[in-house]
Amino acid sequence: MKKTNKFSPEVRERAVRMVQEHRDDYPSLWAAIESIAPKIGCVPQTLLEWVKRAETDAGERDGLTTTERERLKALEREVKELRRANDILKTASAFFAQAELDRRLKS
Structure with missing residues (x-):
């Protein structure tokens, strides 16, 4: 808000x-x-x-000056976005790794 x-x-x-x-x-x-x-x-x-x-x-x-405070907020937002993207990539990687294992077992 x-x-x-x-x-x-x-x-x-x-x-x-x-x-x-x-x-x-x-x-x-x-x-x-x-x-x-x-x-x-x-x-x-x-x-x-x-x-x-x-x-x-x-x-x-x-x-912290106003400029430093704004920079810190921007960096914190960026870190949050990167962590979220990292979590998504980890989940996708695990999903595809499991799918690859399942495919090999069925063959």
Whole structure:
């Protein structure tokens, strides 16, 4: 199931930029997020996730960047498809090997 994004990338970038620009005006990051989130129309936790993602992508925070995460997902999908194809080939191989044995026994 694919999530639908209520907010455009431009709105997300603007919200993150607002948090970064006004971070020093508040006693904590969370206070800044709680103040800015209603102005954007999202819940604070969502804005916090956007800020964390932006910091990770910028190298300011440990973790996988968005590009790395997308690449990992693509590789995991490919591995899953290859394993499925491998299972199909193994099953077909066993089927044809058994058919060949049965044919030789009848002769």
